Amino acid sequence: MKFQLMLAPMEGVTVNSFRTLCHRNGADLTFTEVARVANLARLKKGELEKIGISNSTPTQIQLAGAKITEYEKFLAGFEATEGFRGFNLNLCCPSPEFIRQGIGAAMIRRISRVNEISKLIGKYGFECSVKLRLGLDDYEKGRKAYINLIENIDASFFAVHAKTAKQTSRERADFSVYARCIDTGKRIVANGDIRTKKQVAELKKTGLFGAMIGRAAIGNPKIFRELRMD
Numbered sequence: 001m002k003f004q005l006m007l008a009p010m011e012g013v014t015v016n017s018f019r020t021l022c023h024r025n026g027a028d029l030t031f032t033e034v035a036r037v038a039n040l041a042r043l044k045k046g047e048l049e050k051i052g053i054s055n056s057t058p059t060q061i062q063l064a065g066a067k068i069t070e071y072e073k074f075l076a077g078f079e080a081t082e083g084f085r086g087f088n089l090n091l092c093c094p095s096p097e098f099i100r101q102g103i104g105a106a107m108i109r110r111i112s113r114v115n116e117i118s119k120l121i122g123k124y125g126f127e128c129s130v131k132l133r134l135g136l137d138d139y140e141k142g143r144k145a146y147i148n149l150i151e152n153i154d155a156s157f158f159a160v161h162a163k164t165a166k167q168t169s170r171e172r173a174d175f176s177v178y179a180r181c182i183d184t185g186k187r188i189v190a191n192g193d194i195r196t197k198k199q200v201a202e203l204k205k206t207g208l209f210g211a212m213i214g215r216a217a218i219g220n221p222k223i224f225r226e227l228r229m230d
């Protein structure tokens with residue numbers, strides 16, 4: 001399978017038109033911004049708008065939430081449209097509100113719950129991928145919380161944003177973690193600070209499944225075409 005280039009989920013950015021533009025410029029897969037399952041289960045209009053897929057652009061819907069009953073309610077009423085390619089679980093959002101509620105990056109350690117959710121999504125016949133950080137902080141990173149999760153969850157791929165939830169967007173992603181992630185035998189997608197062809201060439205050699213690009217695509221959706229060129 002060819003090395004996958006993905007457009008990262010970005011709140012307020014990865015709307016239908018932007019996803020389509022990036023796909024036309026070489027992004028193999030795109031993501032909606034994060035939507036809260038609690039709100040989707042209650043059919044909140046604003047939240048439902050976040051997950052609308054208007055055309056055939058390959059798109060995964062990103063979900064954040066921990067309550068099985070809410071996932072059940074949402075999935076029972078969900079109808080897939082043309083571009084839909086499955087769900088992506090958000091185990092990466094560092095916002096204090098998410099962390100307080102035990103969702104986003106706080107779910108990296110909630111392995112049995114993540115397992116239940118991914119199995120439930122599978123039961124409906126949908127693909128389930130995961131986007132995670134390395135842990136809440138350096139302590140969790142040191143304890144390899146991310147490896148524990150990757151090893152114990154069945155998901156189509158794991159997009160690893162190579163920072164802890166405590167790190168700011170200005171701190172560099174730690175590319176050295178990918179080798180151990182790849183050793184698990186699972187499909188690993190690198191994310192964080194990827195902008196150049198040289199980086200992609202190096203990452204490709206390591207056995208990664210793909211690379212996910214966020215900020216570098218804002219204002220330059222052609223970046224996928226540029227990174228693809230040999």
Ligand SMILES: Cc1cc2nc3c(=O)[nH]c(=O)nc-3n(C[C@H](O)[C@H](O)[C@H](O)COP(=O)(O)O)c2cc1C
Binds near residue numbers: 009062191
């Ligand atoms: C404006 C903005 C909004 C974001 N919204 C989300 C989101 O909804 N879900 C998510 O998983 N990550 C979100 N992220 C994080 C990105 O998906 C990505 O992990 C991060 O920007 C690192 O990749 P980059 O260095 O290529 O930008 C957001 C990032 C930005 C800049």
